[in-house]
Amino acid sequence: MTGYDIDQIRRDFPILDRKVHGKPLVYLDNAATTQKPRQVIDRLVHYYEHENANIHRGLHTLAEEATAAYEESRRKAGAFINAAHPDEEIIFTRNTTESINLVANAWGRKFLKPGDEIVFSAMEHHSNLIPWQLIALTTGATLRFIEIDDDGKLIWDDALAKITEKTKIVAVTQMSNVLGTINPVRELAALAHAAGAIMLVDGAQSVPHMPVDVRDLDCDFLAFSSHKMLGPTGVGVLYGKRDILDAMDPFLGGGEMIKRVTYESSTYADLPNKFEAGTPNIADVIAFAPAIDYLEALGMDAIRAHEIAITQYAIDALAAVEGVTLYGPRDAADKGGAVAFNYGDLHPHDLSQVLDAEGIAIRAGHHCAQPLMRRLDVVATARASFYLYNRREEVDALVEALAVADRMFGNASTARAAAR
Ligand SMILES: Cc1ncc(COP(=O)(O)O)c(C=O)c1O
Structure with a gap:
């Protein structure tokens, strides 16, 4: 996409450089809150230093x-x-x-x-x-x-x-x-x-x-x-x-x-x-x-186009993992960048903990939508949610980490759920 330089965008977000448990941070909890660019952080400091x-x-x-x-x-x-x-x-x-x-x-x-x-x-x-x-x-x-x-x-x-x-x-x-x-x-x-x-x-x-x-x-x-x-x-x-x-x-x-x-x-x-x-x-x-x-400056149309692409990539990658159940529309053009899923019968909290050890931040729980959880007939889901600075490699990291969870909790759990 012309003008949409993800490497340059990521350089504006200091937190994206940090490591979590020794691994590069993969921040996929953007529906909860997004990270802040240097421009916002600097403006806050400037206000308190000069204008308060x-x-x-x-x-x-x-x-x-x-x-x-x-x-x-x-x-x-x-x-x-x-x-x-x-x-x-x-x-x-x-x-x-x-x-x-x-x-x-x-x-x-x-x-x-x-x-x-x-x-x-x-x-x-x-x-x-x-x-x-x-x-x-x-x-x-x-x-x-x-x-x-x-x-x-x-x-x-x-x-x-x-x-x-x-x-x-x-x-x-x-x-x-x-x-x-x-x-x-x-x-x-x-x-x-x-x-x-x-x-x-x-x-x-x-x-x-x-x-x-x-x-x-x-x-x-x-x-x-x-x-x-x-x-x-x-x-x-x-x-x-x-x-x-x-x-x-x-x-x-x-x-x-x-x-x-x-x-x-x-x-x-x-x-x-x-x-x-x-x-x-x-x-x-x-x-x-x-x-x-x-x-x-980035343009909301460009941001939306970026998110449709990465969300579709994530939906397709997760759908290809045996034992993953996806919730919500499968066509990214019909949805925003939130992808709710479950993996076998692993509790999403356990999954989130394993992913955290890999440096990956997702959300797990009822997402402040308990009636919806009951409508979906689940107690909770995992949720990966994307924003303008996320890359496909981060989706790949998520999918690879599912394999780690599977090894840790045993293939049986995912296979059982897949068979249901
Ligand atoms: C759809 C929707 N509505 C309302 C809210 C509440 O936002 P806030 O916690 O900023 O008040 C959220 C937060 O996740 C949300 O996703």
């Missing part, structure tokens, strides 16, 4: 510089997803989880009532499930979910059946963190709107890995996390359409989010400050900007 001040309130030079840099990150985050009004429609939170909780509370408390329905999918991360369960308890609204088929794709007919005039919000992930499935959120948003509902997209996995355009999707909310897209931890984004955000009451109360306060009552600040109570995570928000710059 509280934002918005100060009139001195440091406060003005920090405020300008913070607001520049807001503009970049908004432009990255093509928000129409970044200065008002981008709210900084701590993570995707907090962004969704903000909507569930600030929108849900005001607009949901008994008999209303909240629709999500069978593959949601707990972050896009528990906030709705909690708000359903307090408002009397009912939860419904769209089923998936055995390939891990949403069943469209079930979406048509579940989204009705009772639906008030459809909240669905654009990319599953387990199966990698890419969901038709634009079509779901159209369905939601036709039913008089609004649409929230959980973009935690999609925004880092593919071009996402909120105006094209016509979603009402989009939630994502900086730490999954090269940026620092502790920074989440909530995009919301201006008129909907305007109509909502605040989520948290405190400093920064008010206009006028008496002992009895207050009026609230304009967007976005109404939703950013207290001192925000200034340093990390500022260091999120070079992460966005980095992704834009």
Whole structure:
């Protein structure tokens, strides 16, 4: 691919040089969090060495510089997803989880009532499930979910059946963190709107890995996390359409989010400050900007193309190993870079430990998607997940390490499972 120089990219990520248990690090846990390029690390240090001040309130030079840099990150985050009004429609939170909780509370408390329905999918991360369960308890609204088929794709007919005039919000992930499935959120948003509902997209996995355009999707909310897209931890984004955000009451109360306060009552600040109570995570928000710059310089289309290639390579390589069971779509064009699998009847935790001894970091467990695990009829899976700096050789290392696990735990376990 022209312009996509993986060796040069890897040189920007200091951690990729380290060894784990004497072996070169093979980092395949990118769906959990990604590594950070030098540009992001340097920006954090620069902020603390030269600009540290509280934002918005100060009139001195440091406060003005920090405020300008913070607001520049807001503009970049908004432009990255093509928000129409970044200065008002981008709210900084701590993570995707907090962004969704903000909507569930600030929108849900005001607009949901008994008999209303909240629709999500069978593959949601707990972050896009528990906030709705909690708000359903307090408002009397009912939860419904769209089923998936055995390939891990949403069943469209079930979406048509579940989204009705009772639906008030459809909240669905654009990319599953387990199966990698890419969901038709634009079509779901159209369905939601036709039913008089609004649409929230959980973009935690999609925004880092593919071009996402909120105006094209016509979603009402989009939630994502900086730490999954090269940026620092502790920074989440909530995009919301201006008129909907305007109509909502605040989520948290405190400093920064008010206009006028008496002992009895207050009026609230304009967007976005109404939703950013207290001192925000200034340093990390500022260091999120070079992460966005980095992704834009590579180009989201190029990143997506790289990930389709490496994901397909991984799917094919793993499928060729006797005893491996894969979950989710087999065609990488239909999914992001997360490949969930099991190996024989080895517990994924044991497998992860063996791989760690080989320097390979994967995820093992329920991936914060316990209902999905039950739907797949497993207690847990292993998951390899890729990003813009991963190479095919790392997939080869993973496959070779499976043989080590097999030797250690005995061929019988894999052969037995293969025969099932
Ligand atoms: C699909 C999805 N939604 C939400 C989240 C929650 O993200 P965070 O932990 O940054 O809040 C994750 C994290 O893995 C995720 O994969």
